[in-house]
Amino acid sequence: MKRRSFLRNLGFTGGVFAFPSVLTNAHATTVETDDQLVIKGKVLSKGKGIAGVVVSDGIQVFKTDKNGQYQFTVKENTDFVFISSPAGYTFNHTVYIAS
Numbered sequence: 041m042k043r044r045s046f047l048r049n050l051g052f053t054g055g056v057f058a059f060p061s062v063l064t065n066a067h068a069t070t071v072e073t074d075d076q077l078v079i080k081g082k083v084l085s086k087g088k089g090i091a092g093v094v095v096s097d098g099i100q101v102f103k104t105d106k107n108g109q110y111q112f113t114v115k116e117n118t119d120f121v122f123i124s125s126p127a128g129y130t131f132n133h134t135v136y137i138a139s
Contacts, residue, residue: 079121080111085129094124 082104083093089108094101097114104110114121 075116076113077116077118078111078113080109083108083110083123090126090129093126095121096124097121 079095079097081095083090083095089104089106091104091106091108093104093108093110095104095110095112096102097112097118098120100112100114102110102112
């Protein structure tokens with residue numbers, strides 16, 4: 041199994057189903073450049089940003105800042121981005137798809 045496939049599957053199953061608590065609100069947007077995309081967003085709970093939440097594209101790993109914001113650049117052919125599940129938060133099953 042390729043590393044990317046493994047990490048993608050881990051992100052989908054481990055990040056959402058294995059943890060009893062996951063994110064309440066996570067928003068992502070993309071900005072296109074020549075051959076790269078800028079991924080940026082904010083992880084919220086009850087309208088307030090959550091610091092230290094791990095966000096990854098399967099190769100790079102980042103943490104949200106003190107306001108719950110994140111931003112990073114990926115190759116245009118990146119398949120996915122996933123957000124980890126911080127302890128103490130529940131998932132509201134809202135799906136966000138970046139355009």
